[in-house]
Amino acid sequence: MPDKRPRGAQPHWRPKRETLRVLVAVDTVLARYREQLPVSLRQLWYVLVSDGVMAKTERDYKRMCEYVGMARRSGRVPWEAIRDDTQTAVDAPLSFAGPTDFWAGVAEAADDYRVDRQAGQPARLELWCETAGMVPQLVEIGVEFGIACFSGGGFDGLAGKHDAALRAAEGGRKTAVLHLGDHDPSGEHLFNALAEDVIAFAQAAGAEVEFERVAVTAYNLPTAPPKATDRRSFSGTATTQAEALPPDILAAIVYQAIEAHRDQAVHQRTLEREEIERQAVRERLWQS
Template structure:
């Protein structure tokens, strides 16, 4: 394993370009799984450690910026308050007052009085939709990628980090119950590794949803990735390749109900076919979306908006007359 440092760094360069293009700052973990899924390094603790050290060194040598990795585990708490008034407050304030005085105007005044009252008549993407999709993802490492891919589609993404905690599931279920008050059904789009654990996590989630008394007719768990069909279609490299780790996989306690003799990381899809993967996720969301409902609501909103605007103009005119009368009586 001692010689492939350059191969690793070259592949890290690729990864940085890829994630950078998606507006994602990778974590060490993200890069690690990227390299694992490309079979550059093995999925071991020591390989992880080695990558960490290689990247520290590379940064000391100036190859990468110090903040090119995201560290999500360490936090800064508290707020340092050291603000003080500006020495020019009075001058600035008077400047603004002067401007206000000069630009004073009856229409302006009316606008300031009334315009803010105009109701926001808008329709959000999932309003009145019978089916609400959510993304549940196994790996934190890919969550920001998925978020950037889907943020315009306004769906919840719940990051489970392996087997979820009962606390987290409970909170999510409570949220789902609220959602079901306004919608008929929730479809959970699940993203996870194709490995014994990744498949078993799904079973675990199903059982937990059941336990918390969700109507299973109304909450569907749908595996979106990784599927054996995707491995086939995109020719994703299955791991492991050597017999030793393969044997280890078969000894995996969870592999009894696991029918494949290979595993594929979710990260493989990102590493090999990012565009296709993005489309898979987005169309899974769009499949739940009824465009007709949205368009009808949108039309109605436009109509109401127009009427509201007419009312506003109307009342501003009345207000103008009232103000003028008041001034005359003074």
């Protein structure tokens, strides 16, 4: 039997009353978090659950995904407002339309000149998150401070753990990993496994690494009881998913965790030096 699901653009789609109710709420959420766009579908759903628009069930999540998908096909929801984390993109090789385009790119690169914004700080910071879908938002936060962001999902990323230890050894000073993950048995065990392995690798390389778990439990988020089949130890009585954090609160708690490890005076001096050097690069470029 042919697949009757919609394909391509659907400019003439007219949502039913219940669908429209949910989409009006979606419009409200996207407007509320316009400074943090794009958001993932899972983040959008958690906000709708917190707002009382939808129930915290897999059925309602799938229903919302269907509604939003059709809204994007119809043009009601902008494509760029939602982040599709299942897509893996590989950029094409860099190319230019001609010499004029090349020199314009060089000028743009000079305007983007940056120094190492972690230089001189007490510790070199990294942002880690359990869910790969949160990486783009954390990257937007970390870029201001020159902090890299990594996904630490899964228990078997051995090469990633070893690479983290090598980065710590190359940094020449203490590395502090700020980790954002789910508050549940899996999240706790994932965090402990990552921390223990990276610290052990780092010690063998003569480096110091500390892990800090960024709390997600103090924001009245949707919760669920731990799975009865999960026998692992757990410090809480209810589970909370990190993606349930509204985007603005996510940004606020990550900023707070970063600032607790940084010297603001050093950061300001670094930015001033960066601007002086950026101007020198521009002047030399135009002289050549």
